[in-house]
Amino acid sequence: MMLEIDVSHRLGDFSLDCAFASAERVTGLFGPSGAGKSTLLRILAGLITPARGRIVLAGRCVFDSERGIRIPAHRRRIGYVFQQARLFAHLNVRHNLGYGAWFARAHRRAADFDRVVDMLDIGPLLERRIAGLSGGEQQRIAIGRALLSDPAMLLLDEPLASLDATRKAEVLPYIERLSQESALPIVFVSHQLDEMLRLANRHVVAVSEGRIAFSGPTADFLARPELLGAEHARDAGALLRAQVGRHVPEHGLSVLDCENQSLFVPHLEQDIASPVTLHVRARDVMLARERPAGISALNVLAGHVESVTADGDYAVNVMLAIGHQRLEARVTRRSAEALDLRVGQLLFAVVKSLALAEQSWQRLAGL
Numbered sequence: 001m002m003l004e005i006d007v008s009h010r011l012g013d014f015s016l017d018c019a020f021a022s023a024e025r026v027t028g029l030f031g032p033s034g035a036g037k038s039t040l041l042r043i044l045a046g047l048i049t050p051a052r053g054r055i056v057l058a059g060r061c062v063f064d065s066e067r068g069i070r071i072p073a074h075r076r077r078i079g080y081v082f083q084q085a086r087l088f089a090h091l092n093v094r095h096n097l098g099y100g101a102w103f104a105r106a107h108r109r110a111a112d113f114d115r116v117v118d119m120l121d122i123g124p125l126l127e128r129r130i131a132g133l134s135g136g137e138q139q140r141i142a143i144g145r146a147l148l149s150d151p152a153m154l155l156l157d158e159p160l161a162s163l164d165a166t167r168k169a170e171v172l173p174y175i176e177r178l179s180q181e182s183a184l185p186i187v188f189v190s191h192q193l194d195e196m197l198r199l200a201n202r203h204v205v206a207v208s209e210g211r212i213a214f215s216g217p218t219a220d221f222l223a224r225p226e227l228l229g230a231e232h233a234r235d236a237g238a239l240l241r242a243q244v245g246r247h248v249p250e251h252g253l254s255v256l257d258c259e260n261q262s263l264f265v266p267h268l269e270q271d272i273a274s275p276v277t278l279h280v281r282a283r284d285v286m287l288a289r290e291r292p293a294g295i296s297a298l299n300v301l302a303g304h305v306e307s308v309t310a311d312g313d314y315a316v317n318v319m320l321a322i323g324h325q326r327l328e329a330r331v332t333r334r335s336a337e338a339l340d341l342r343v344g345q346l347l348f349a350v351v352k353s354l355a356l357a358e359q360s361w362q363r364l365a366g367l
């Protein structure tokens with residue numbers, strides 16, 4: 001396990017009672033403001049000692065109240081990035097980064113410095129003063145500093161929350177690169193669904209009022225609107241994993257291979273065979289009993305009905321098995337009756353290309 005936690009703690013009127021385990025390298029902590037996400041991170045980092053419990057980080061037990069194990073924060077080798085960069089304003093970038101490396105005295109290596117500087121593209125900023133940097137640049141330096149402290153685990157507490165949309169788009173690819181290229185276990189906190197799907201696309205833990213409402217595969221999490229909160233409930237649906245099959249530049253399209261079926265999407269930069277993960281909202285999927293012909297939508301996926309669940313008075317959620325993956329459609333009860341749905345039945349799911357594009361899916365590509 002990368003991460004195992006079972007803790008109880010009380011802070012004033014707020015009580016935290018959380019247990020979950022994640023075997024994935026990147027774990028997302030999702031939940032509304034005040035749910036207890038930051039408190040959980042502080043407990044992981046050793047900044048708060050819980051009243052009871054047990055914590056295992058990257059295979060190492062750092063806290064066990066029954067066995068009297070209590071590894072202090074500075075010996076947990078945690079890299080922590082906060083909402084605000086919290087850099088030393090009187091030092092330049094190089095010295096701010098050096099502070100992280102100094103902290104890791106025994107492990108300091110020039111090669112690490114060059115690798116981190118290169119990965120975060122901060123070479124041109126090294127001699128600049130902190131005050132003159134944009135929020136996005138500062139956050140990249142904060143991430144670099146955390147990495148250079150030679151951490152065994154990286155905790156990212158809403159690292160994009162204080163940035164405007166432009167800055168966010170500037171920093172996100174670096175965090176994405178970090179989550180893909182480094183071998184470091186990462187816990188990423190956010191209350192934004194798009195960030196969560198992009199960075200923690202395998203394991204999500206949903207926190208609600210100091211409790212764990214869900215811990216498991218991101219695809220399962222995304223199928224449960226009640227976990228997504230009012231702001232994101234309409235985005236409930238599926239994550240489909242596909243590969244870039246070919247590009248069709250004359251039409252501005254790329255063709256993806258998903259379970260031996262084709263999906264057409266606006267042109268992607270990725271090379272042939274690159275993995276791509278798509279977020280398909282259940283409300284953007286239509287169902288047909290026969291393969292539709294003569295329609296403008298390009299994307300039709302054949303699948304078998306796995307389950308049919310009533311959702312309120314007028315809607316029905318239909319889960320289709322598409323090869324080894326699942327795609328959910330949310331249709332009206334009237335349509336479901338007209339389709340005479342039965343488990344095991346072959347259906348055709350129509351996903352409008354434009355519906356995919358609307359989901360800012362260049363950003364989702366390459367997950």
Ligand SMILES: Nc1ncnc2c1ncn2[C@@H]1O[C@H](COP(=O)(O)OP(=O)(O)OP(=O)(O)O)[C@@H](O)[C@H]1O
Pocket residue numbers: 011012013014031032033034035036037038039040191
């Ligand atoms: N030292 C403290 N004393 C009393 N209550 C506290 C203390 N620290 C945090 N809390 C309360 O604990 C709850 C959880 O706070 P926490 O910061 O962990 O939430 P969060 O999910 O990280 O929220 P956000 O997304 O806004 O950062 C809040 O109700 C907060 O007011």
